[in-house]
Amino acid sequence: MPVKAVLQTGGTPAWARDLGFETWALAPVAGRPALEYWLELCDLLHIAEVRLVLSDGAQAVEAFAQDGARWGLKITYSFLGPDEDPDLFLQRSPELWTEGLFxxxxxxxxxxxxxxPLEKLNLAGTHLHREGGRTACLASSDPAFLASFIAGGELALGAQDFNELGFLPEPVSSLQEYFELNLRxxxxxxxxxxxxxxxxxxxxxxxxxxIIPPAARLQPPLVIGNDTRLGAMTNIGPDVIIGHHCIVDRQSELARCVILDGTYIGRNLExxxxxxxxxxxxxxxxxxxxxxxxxxxxxxxxxxxRPADVLRAALGWPxxxxxxxxxxxxxLLLGSLLKITGAGRFASGTFHATRRRRTTLLTCPCPGAGPLPLLARLFRAASLDLFPALLCVLAGRLWLCGQEPLxxxxEDALHREFKEYFPAALTYATPRAEASDTxxxxxxxxxxxxHRSLGEDARILLRALCGRFAGLFRGAPGEPTS
Amino acid sequence: MAAAFEVRNGVGLVTMVGPLTAGQVDAFRAEFNEWHKSSEAFRNVVMDCHGIDFMDSSGLGALIALLKRISERGGDLKLARLPKKVRMVFEITRAYKIFQICDTVEEALQACR
Structure with missing residues (x-):
């Protein structure tokens, strides 16, 4: 019988509000949102269908979880008003949940x-966890029990706790508990x-x-998130969790602390x-x-x-x-020939452009689609396929050098992840033969x-144009860069 | 920011109320310097910080400047009754290593004798 999961993400306990979150579900534990741990657990329990019941912070939760493909789940959403009792949600369509419910x-x-790490688990029987006299977490494949529970009964006869499944739902009700959970x-x-x-x-x-300079000192245990920069002579650890996109400036000392995403820690702090x-x-x-x-x-x-970005734009445009x-x-000449001979074709796609805009971009010929005919190789070696992207640069929709347009x-998820997004005509991937994976x-x-700077842009520009041109003589469309 | 200055048992006592931030430090420093210059009856100063509801790095800088001035006259500056939020600023900036921080004014006065 397929077990479905219903996860209530609403409710903003005071501790989550103090951390700056609209919902507890997105508060990070060891650098990852709490909700992600539940979604991973659903996968381990062979649960494929998850219903997230949104309330506070609905938009942020939906943007994070999306359709659940990341976890191999199928996530759907329902909304609960702020004054509605969460348990009443199950009563809206009880027949959906009586076959099996987490x-x-x-x-x-x-x-x-x-x-x-847990292996895949089989959910059998009824497991129950109560907080404050009410059911806080429940897993059951017993239709009779579920029918009674959904109808409003709090019957727990024969129910086991979750220990047998290898996990324990643990309450987080204060900043202290949140902090201790992270430290553990x-x-x-x-x-x-x-x-x-x-x-x-x-x-x-x-x-x-x-980025960890040689003069920085790391003392495990510690967790450092993506895209974080440590300054020289920083002393990090023990028991430190630093989130994503953080900067710890030089000579600062961090120990027994939790630094949330996107935080700047100034110089010489403790x-x-x-x-x-x-x-x-x-x-x-x-x-x-x-x-x-x-x-x-x-x-x-x-x-x-940064001020230097203005200079990059000013030099990039001409x-x-x-x-x-x-x-x-x-x-125009080779493009027409390509089209007539069928040696290559243009494909269009919509990409995220600068300043939260979108742009349609022509790509041709598609890299990684097997050996290219000579004409297409010539077209690519001369970087003529970048012409439409250069027009986008002139229109102010792309940078000349930067990151691959998403x-x-x-690639919406990746786009949301980037704090700094510089979609460009020329990128580290331009000389590569194969398309980049995520x-x-x-x-x-x-x-x-x-690392963006004028020097880095010059490096990208030279590598892109020269790398592609050299690729022509190697019989391959391009070469990977380091 | 309001500051009251007095001499108690041969120790200068400054009681401060309100925020000590960039907007207030110049006035406070001028007021303190005038009082400190005019009085020769004490060398040590206790600062009752209970009424400070907020302090930024300018406020902290002002306290460090006062400490330097008092030290030049052979005295010491002790802080008493730091509110929790201000204490947290002292902790992260390591200012707690520079100042002696006491829980009560009496304890600070005692430490000055």
């Missing part, structure tokens, strides 16, 4: 009990939840594109036994919250343009104009966001 009602964390995770429990692409060797989990969320400093011991006004102490990492003028005639819909795109984009 139900989460309250802000809980699925703490795994074993030392190793970093002190070793993190290894039980390792997600694909990550490891937790030697008590350290470090994300993509984390953060101990604290939670930092942007410019908000929190002492979890007593829940004191202090908003720091000085941006050189604590701040939210801005995703704004260069794009020059390249477009040089390519105009060859593009496709609308197909991982490479993410790494390239994060690297560029940190």
């Amino acid at each position: 139900y989460l009602r309250a802000p809980l964390f699925p703490r795994r009990l074993g030392e190793q 995770m970093v002190r070793g429990e993190c290894a039980r939840y390792v997600s694909p692409g990550y490891t937790y060797k030697d008590g350290a989990g470090i994300g993509f594109n984390v 953060i101990r036994d604290k939670i930092v969320a942007g410019r908000r400093l929190i002492d979890p011991a007593d829940g004191t919250v202090a908003d720091i006004e000085d941006p050189w102490l604590l701040a939210t990492v801005p995703g704004t343009l 260069l794009a104009l020059l390249l477009a003028l040089l390519q105009c005639l060859p593009f 496709r609308v819909e197909a 991982l490479i795109k993410r790494v390239d984009a994060l690297y560029y966001a940190h």
